[in-house]
Amino acid sequence: MKSVLDFKNKLHMSSYGNLHSYSYLACAYLKFLAFGRALNFPLVLHVQTQSFCNARCSVCPYPVMSKKLPQGAMEWDLFIKIANEAASEPMLSTFACTLQNEPLLDKRIFDCVRHFKGINRYKKTKIVTNGELLDRYSLSDIIQSDLDCLTVSLNAQSRDVYMKVNQGLDYDRVMRNISSLLSDKTTRRKLTLNFLNTRINSSEVCEAVLDWRKKGIKTRLVEMSNRAGSLERYENFRPEKRYYGRNIPSRLRSRLISGLGRLVGCSLPFHQMAMLFNGDVIVCCQDWNRDTVVGNVRNSSLKEIWNSAKMNQIRLSILRKKYNEVKSCQACSLAKPYEMA
Secondary structure: OHHHHHHHHHHHHHOOOHHHHHHHHHHHHHHHHHHOOOOOOOOEEEEOOEOOOOOOOOOOOHHHHHHHOOOOEOOHHHHHHHHHHHHOOOOOOEEEOOOOOOHHHOOOHHHHHHHHHHHOOOOEEEEEEOOOOHHHOOHHHHHHHOOOEEEEEOOOOOHHHHHHHOOOOOHHHHHHHHHHHHOOHHHHHHEEEEEEEOOOOOOOHHHHHHHHHHOOOEEEEEEOOOOOOOOOOHHHHOOOOOOOOOOHHHHHHHHHHHHHHHHHOOOHHHHEEEEOOOOEEEOOOOOOOOOOEEEEOOOOOHHHHHOOHHHHHHHHHHHOOOHHHOHHHOOOOOOHHHOOO
């Protein structure tokens, strides 16, 4: 009986892919249109266990923002409060110990994952890293934490292009760390390589994605944004045209998503929640300038903040394409394609 239950739970967890995300969003929009409220809990929760980064990437706001805004590490008791509530919520799909930082600078990072998975092993856990500090941890540290997805932001194929995008990082060290992950079948299965599509790497990024896929490695190609207006010289980095994929199904899917975005606006506040090291909840993961803080988990539960009057007013403004009413959205490149004329 237990093995059957485990199988059903694993099947339930594995269903949290694209189809589940789309169905969640459809229900979220329908409920909001009918009742003016979101679903009871976000699909994805981003938690910043500490706010620092070891890189100075040219396409990232961190080098500027880290000098302007307070930085720090989350208290363990606060993390436990967040993790315990999130793990108990049926609607949560992914618990990501990553937000505007390099998570591996936090020596507790795999303890954080282990704690969360100890409460609910069927929720997906995720870390996004630049990969340079992976050699601080053993493969067994990663495996024993029960982490589900380890994403390394590689962003390039050649050393020269890598150094232009991922400034301050050691290309050879990162590649050694990736090779180490690939040497073990368990960590290999958990690995995804992330590629941000920019003007700097546009000549090779698509080929890089295809080459890694041919080796059986999961990849993800991400369109860049100006991070809610906080990325300086964004126009110098923005690719000249959007990449929709090489095959017909991927092109159709990308264009469908783009079309739906023009209809309903930015989807981030409808399915994602982003939390800073000090407990502040910002309107979305793109809000690097922390312009729109909607609550703090020291004073309220995640569920209360998620469906607060302030948060639902923001959603209403977004649905009406009135991005000027939300400070974080006013200069955001993700909002511009959806703005009303």
